[in-house]
Amino acid sequence: MNQRIALGRRGEDLALTYLEQADYEILDRNWRCRAGEIDIVARDARYLVCVEVRTRSGSGFGHPLETLTPEKLLRMRDLALAWRAEHPEFSGMLRLDAIGVLLPPGAEPQLRHIVGVGTNN
Template identity: 45%
Template sequence: MAAKDDLGRAGEQRAAEHLAANGYQVIDRNWRCAQGEVDIVATMPGMLVVVEVKTRRSVAFGHPLEAIDARKATRLWRLAAAWIAAHPQEARGRRLRLDAIAVIGSEPATADLEHLEDAL
């Protein structure tokens, strides 16, 4: 497994822990369908939150959230809709929100974390 993949998984784990510590219930991770993958799906009262996680060792090549351009945001909305279609019970009665989390540092467990709610 590539070091980049390990870093990404560790960043997603850190993001999931951050969400749980802040009152979110993580209900799905790395959900895949024909259109792609959703990193994290979480809930909080009245809300279904689809989270895109970007992990980088540094900002030397730009902030990780800069990688979420308009094309990627549109794709994430389509993926969120596909997740809802596959899981209607979990989504029922909840408003959809897309968040982004950046994890920046060589050691994800202690790296800086930035959570942008309703970012996309």
């Protein structure tokens, strides 16, 4: 596995653990369809939550969450709707979140969770 894939996988693992500890129910991970992939699908007390995880080894090129573009947010919305259409047993309100993970060498990981990314929440 190349370093970039391993870095992304570690960030997703940390994000998943964080969500579980915050009482999210994990429903799916790395769900794929023709339009793309959702990193994590979870449920909290009120929402079906689709989570984009962005990971970097440092902030020299900015925080990982700075890589979320309006186009990516639209794709996330479309993917979330596609997931829900494939899983009609999970109805209810839908929310898009993002988790940025910094994994600097020799230092503790840093996570930042944005609830309702791309909204005015």
